Amino acid sequence: MTRATATFNGKLIAETDSFQFVEGNVYFPPSSILDNKIFTPSDTTTFCPWKGTASYYNISVDGVEARDAAWYYPMPEGPKTERAAGLKGFVAFCEL
Numbered sequence: 001m002t003r004a005t006a007t008f009n010g011k012l013i014a015e016t017d018s019f020q021f022v023e024g025n026v027y028f029p030p031s032s033i034l035d036n037k038i039f040t041p042s043d044t045t046t047f048c049p050w051k052g053t054a055s056y057y058n059i060s061v062d063g064v065e066a067r068d069a070a071w072y073y074p075m076p077e078g079p080k081t082e083r084a085a086g087l088k089g090f091v092a093f094c095e096l
Helices: 081-087
Strands: 004-008 011-016 020-022 025-028 039-048 052-061 064-072 091-093
Touching: 004 025, 004 064, 011 052, 020 081, 039 064
Parallel strands: none
Antiparallel strands: 004 011, 020 025, 025 091, 039 052, 052 064, 064 091
């Protein structure tokens, strides 16, 4: 079985055996985030025609911050909503 991990500033921040791979990005289920306190909401949003509006998080580990380093779809919407619905709340990371 394949395991997905995400690290930032030398710290493991997410790991899972149960992820979704969409458009070249690994989407981690919310339960795979190891420390929610390192994530702070960002005001940034983007729009995908089939997944809807993405919200972003800043990540901060040991005083090092990466702005808009993770995104998720709080309410997937659009013409392929059935497919996108499975991504609700899942988190993907920019290259960290």
